Amino acid sequence: MRHLRVVRAQKIADDIFEFELQDPAGAALLPFTAGSHVLVNTPSGEERKYSLCNDPLEADRYVIAVKRDANGRGGSLAMCDQVKAGDMLAISEPRNDFALVKSFAGYILIAGGIGITPILAMARHLLNEGASFKLYYLTRNRASTAYADELSQPPFKGKVVIHHDEGDPARAFDLWPVLEKPRGHIFCCGPAGLMESVRDMSGHWSKTAVHFEAFTDGHTIKPEDKSFSVRLAKSGVSYEVPAGQPILDVLRKHGHHVPYSCASGSCGSCRTGLISGDVDHRDFVLQDGEKSSQIMVCVSRGRGGEIVIDL
Ligand code: FES
Numbered sequence: 001m002r003h004l005r006v007v008r009a010q011k012i013a014d015d016i017f018e019f020e021l022q023d024p025a026g027a028a029l030l031p032f033t034a035g036s037h038v039l040v041n042t043p044s045g046e047e048r049k050y051s052l053c054n055d056p057l058e059a060d061r062y063v064i065a066v067k068r069d070a071n072g073r074g075g076s077l078a079m080c081d082q083v084k085a086g087d088m089l090a091i092s093e094p095r096n097d098f099a100l101v102k103s104f105a106g107y108i109l110i111a112g113g114i115g116i117t118p119i120l121a122m123a124r125h126l127l128n129e130g131a132s133f134k135l136y137y138l139t140r141n142r143a144s145t146a147y148a149d150e151l152s153q154p155p156f157k158g159k160v161v162i163h164h165d166e167g168d169p170a171r172a173f174d175l176w177p178v179l180e181k182p183r184g185h186i187f188c189c190g191p192a193g194l195m196e197s198v199r200d201m202s203g204h205w206s207k208t209a210v211h212f213e214a215f216t217d218g219h220t221i222k223p224e225d226k227s228f229s230v231r232l233a234k235s236g237v238s239y240e241v242p243a244g245q246p247i248l249d250v251l252r253k254h255g256h257h258v259p260y261s262c263a264s265g266s267c268g269s270c271r272t273g274l275i276s277g278d279v280d281h282r283d284f285v286l287q288d289g290e291k292s293s294q295i296m297v298c299v300s301r302g303r304g305g306e307i308v309i310d311l
Contacts, residue, residue, distance in 0.1 A: 001041065001090040004029075004062070009084050013146040015068040016114060017080045020061055021091060028059045032094035034125035035118045035187070035213070038062060039092035044078035051118035051189075051213075052094060053147075056125055062091070065146055067114040097262040098187070098213035100125065105184035106132035110175070110198055112190020113139055116146060118213055119189055127155055132184075135160045138173050138194065176201055182209065189213040195266075195284045203287050207268075212284040214264040228302030232256070232311040233275050247297040247309075256311060258297060265299035272297050277307025 008020040023029060037051045054063035068080035083089065098118055100107070107126060111119040116137055126133045135156075139145040141164045151160045163173040175198065179186070182205040188198045195212050202210045225243040230250065232238075241250050248270055251258050261269040265283030274295040280303050283296035295309060 001039075001092055003088045004091050006083055006085055006087045006089060007061075009087075012065065013148070014144040015080075016065055016144070016146045017068065018063060018065045018146070019079070019083060019089075020063050021089065022061050024088070026060070029062060030093050031059065032056055032062070033096050034100050034121040035098035036094040036096040036121070037098075037118070038064070038094050040064070040079070041090040042075040042078045043082045044074040046073060046075035046078070048075040048079070051098075051121065053117040053120040054124070055128070056121060057128060062094075065114065065117050097267045098189070098211060100187070101185060101211075103131075103185040103209075107134075107184050108178060108186045109133055109135040110186065110188040110190065110194070111135065111137045112194035113144070114146070115188075115190035115194070115213075117189075119187065120147060120151075122187060123151075123156065123159070127159075133159060134178075136173065136175065136178065137162045138190065139164055140167050179205070182206065184209070186210045187213075192284075199284055199287070212266040213262070214266040214284060225301065226304045228277075228304050229306045230302065231306055231308045233308050234311060238306070241301065246299060247295075247301065251297065251311070258311070260298055263298045265296050268296070270296050270298045273310025275308040275310055278303045278305065279307055 004021040005024045006019055007022050010018055012018045032052050034056050037049045039047050039049055042048050050064040050066060052062050053065055054061060066076050066079045069076045100122055109119045109122055123135050137160060142148060148162060151162060165171040179201045186202055188195055227240055227242045229238050229240050230247055239250050239254060241247050248258060248260055259269045261267045268285045272295055274293055279295055280301050281291050282299040285296055286294055
């Protein structure tokens with residue numbers, strides 16, 4: 001971790017706060033690519049993952065935006081309520097689980113709410129590159145829309161569609177005309193409902209052309225989660241997976257090297273064969289037709305009893 005100074009902390013939309021971080025001695029920061037995030041040690045002691053939303057060409061600063069989640073585990077509250085200009089924060093080096101790939105047919109960027117943060121860095125990068133893209137930015141209302149002014153003006157004007165649903169599902173933006181004909185690459189970050197609908201509407205796209213990033217760092221915990229056992233088909237060994245712990249952690253704890261990257265169900269690295277068992281799939285990768293035979297072990301879980309995986 002490296003300690004950076006908060007040189008600016010300000011509210012930029014309802015419940016969204018932006019923080020600009022620099023090296024206290026003015027040194028250059030580690031470079032990053034569009035879609036990267038850093039881990040931040042928040043004042044609550046919780047470590048949180050935040051996307052870098054400034055231009056990756058900027059070598060002297062990182063900018064993150066944080067949504068204040070009153071029902072969260074305290075990391076975002078501590079960031080938004082306690083961190084002020086002049087404070088120091090411990091920050092990891094940038095890491096990218098949501099990297100842009102070369103697309104000669106252009107890019108469709110889809111952001112829901114605070115999911116704009118990695119998408120904004122992508123849009124800045126694509127502008128620098130002169131690449132063709134369209135950004136669909138879907139939020140509840142204008143007041144909750146971070147960066148609305150910037151994205152409504154040149155050089156973004158004409159490349160960005162901002163839509164507010166005012167909290168009414170009947171007024172949700174219809175993405176089907178955008179996704180009906182596969183062309184280029186999709187990059188989507190937003191709430192689970194948005195990512196699920198993009199995943200469902202892009203089932204006819206090549207898997208390699210559709211990219212998601214989830215907000216969560218780590219698996220989703222649900223109050224109804226139960227412990228279950230996971231059996232590895234090749235060795236027959238079985239492990240108990242307690243409520244509150246992902247299968248991935250249990251496997252790694254027992255020395256099994258399952259590839260993984262995002263640990264949030266969006267990158268596809270931990271895809272594992274599923275042989276049997278009742279699974280609650282919580283990822284944004286698998287299509288419906290794949291769910292009976294595959295599982296993303298970083299987020300998905302058994303509903304109780306035993307699941308058997310192809311390891
Ligand atoms: S590690 Fe990325 S989907 Fe599981």
